[in-house]
Amino acid sequence: MQSATGVSQATLDRLPAYLRYLQAEKGKGVKDISSSVIAEAMQLSAVAVRKDLSLVSSRPGKPRIGFSLETLISDIECFLGYRKRTNVVIMGAGNLGRAILRYEGFEQYGLNVIAAFDVSAEKIGSVWGKPIYPVNRFDEIVRRENVKIGILSVPRSAAQEACDRMIEAGIRAIYSLAPVHLDVPEGVHIKYEDLATSLAALCSELTASE
Amino acid sequence: MQSATGVSQATLDRLPAYLRYLQAEKGKGVKDISSSVIAEAMQLSAVAVRKDLSLVSSRPGKPRIGFSLETLISDIECFLGYRKRTNVVIMGAGNLGRAILRYEGFEQYGLNVIAAFDVSAEKIGSVWGKPIYPVNRFDEIVRRENVKIGILSVPRSAAQEACDRMIEAGIRAIYSLAPVHLDVPEGVHIKYEDLATSLAALCSELTASE
DNA sequence: TAGATTGTTAATCGATTAACAATC
DNA sequence: TAGATTGTTAATCGATTAACAATC
Secondary structure, eight states: OOOTTOOOHHHHHHHHHHHHHHHHHHHTTOOEEOHHHHHHHHTSOHHHHHHHHHHHOSSOOBTTTBEEHHHHHHHHHHHTTTTSOEEEEEEOOSHHHHHHHHOOGGGGGTEEEEEEEESOGGGOEEETTEEEEEGGGHHHHHHHTTOOEEEEOSOGGGHHHHHHHHHHTTOOEEEEOSSSOOOOOTTOEEEEOOHHHHHHHHHHHHHHTO | OOOTTOOOHHHHHHHHHHHHHHHHHHHTTOOEEOHHHHHHHHTOOHHHHHHHHHHHOSSOOBTTTBEEHHHHHHHHHHHTTTTSOEEEEEEOOSHHHHHHHHOOGGGGGTEEEEEEEESOGGGOEEETTEEEEEGGGHHHHHHHHTOOEEEEOSOGGGHHHHHHHHHHTTOOEEEEOSSSOOOOOTTOEEEEOOHHHHHHHHHHHHHHTO
16 A cells, blocks of 8 residues: 555655654754765665655755755654654553553654553553553543554454454554454554564574574 | 575565464464465465465465465474574563563564563562563673574663663674664664554554545 | 765666466 | 466566766
C-alpha cells in the first residue's frame, strides 16, 4: 500500500532513520548539514539522500551549505504525521503491555496512549496515571473515544479472540506484539512486531557477515 | 548487507511472515499447501511465493498438491537459523528489559537470553530464573560466555554510553530499543527497534488509505 | 573566480510479474 | 485424459546510481 503522495515505501522506511540521525546532530549544535554528511553517517549514497529529502523538504537545500537541520526535522515530522495527535489503546496489560503503557516516548510521535485493557481483575487499576480497564469496557471506551488503532499484547493463545474483539469495537489498524498469524477481514491493517524475529534476523546478518 | 546465499533482502523479510502463516495453518491440521493459497492469505502473488520458496525449500512443490507444510516450516526455520542456538544479553533491566527477560518465546528462534545487566542496585537479582547482574560485571560475563549480540534497553540519555560499553566487551551486533541514533564503529551491526515509530507508520498508513 | 553542493535527467540494476512448458 | 499446480525464462516495473548542469 503506497501513500497517495507518490513517496515510495523504501523512502518512507528511511525517513524515521533520517529523523533519528538529524535529531542527534541537532543535539550536538549542528545547524546545517549536507547530503554527503548524512549519507556517510547513514551508509547511503548522497544522491539517494537528496532524492529522499527533496520529496519531503519544504525548502530546497542550498549549494555550499546544505539543508537547515531545523527545517528538515520539522518537515519530516510533519510528513510522517508526528504533529497530528492520534489516540491508541492497548489490549493486554501483561509485562509488555504495561511497559508500553509506562513508556513516555509516544507523545513525540503524536501518539496518545489513552488506556490499556485486561481480562485479569488484578491488573485493573492504573500505571503512571494511565488507566487499565477490564476488557468488557473495551467496546464502550473505544467507541466513545473513537479510537481506530490498537496495540495487541496478549498471550499468543488469546490473540485471535482479542483481535476479533478489537475489530468488533471499530479498531481499523492493529499493531500486534503477539507472534502469531491473525486472520483479519479485508480493509483492516495489521502489522506484526515480533522482537524475537527481528533479533534473530540480526543474528543471521551477523553470522553472514563473518 | 546481503547474505552470501544470494537471497534478496526482500525475500529475507518475507520469510518470517511465511513461517508465521504456515504455523497457523499447521495448527489447523493442514498438511499440504499451494502457492496460490499462501499468496491469497498473505496478499502476495503466487509466482512471488513460489520464487521465494524455491530458494529455501529442500524439496520442490508437487504439481496438483503443492508444498508439504511440515517440510516448508522446517526448511524456513533452518534457513533463518532458528535451529542454531545463539546467546544474547540484555543491557538495561527497566520495564521493557525485564519484560523481554521474562518473555519465553525467544527459544523458538534459537535465541537464548542468558542475563540482563543494570546500573541500579535494586534491579539486581533475577526474573523468572534469569539473572540480573550489576553492569560492572558486563565485560566479564560477556567475554566468558563469548556473547556477540546484545539488546540495548536503557533510557535514551544512557544509550550511547551503554552502547560503547557493549562494544568494548566484544558485542558485535546491537538490537537497540532506545529511540536514539547511536554512533558505532564500522563493522558493528546495529538495528533500531522503535515501537513508537513503527506504530506511527501504521497510523499514517491507515490515514493514507482512507 | 573556484569549489562545494544542489536538483534533475539518463543509465543501470534488481525485483516483480507475465507467459508458458513440464508434471503428476 | 484434463486440470491444477509447479518452476523457469522473458518482459516489465520501479528504485538506485551515475553523470552533469545550475547555483551560491
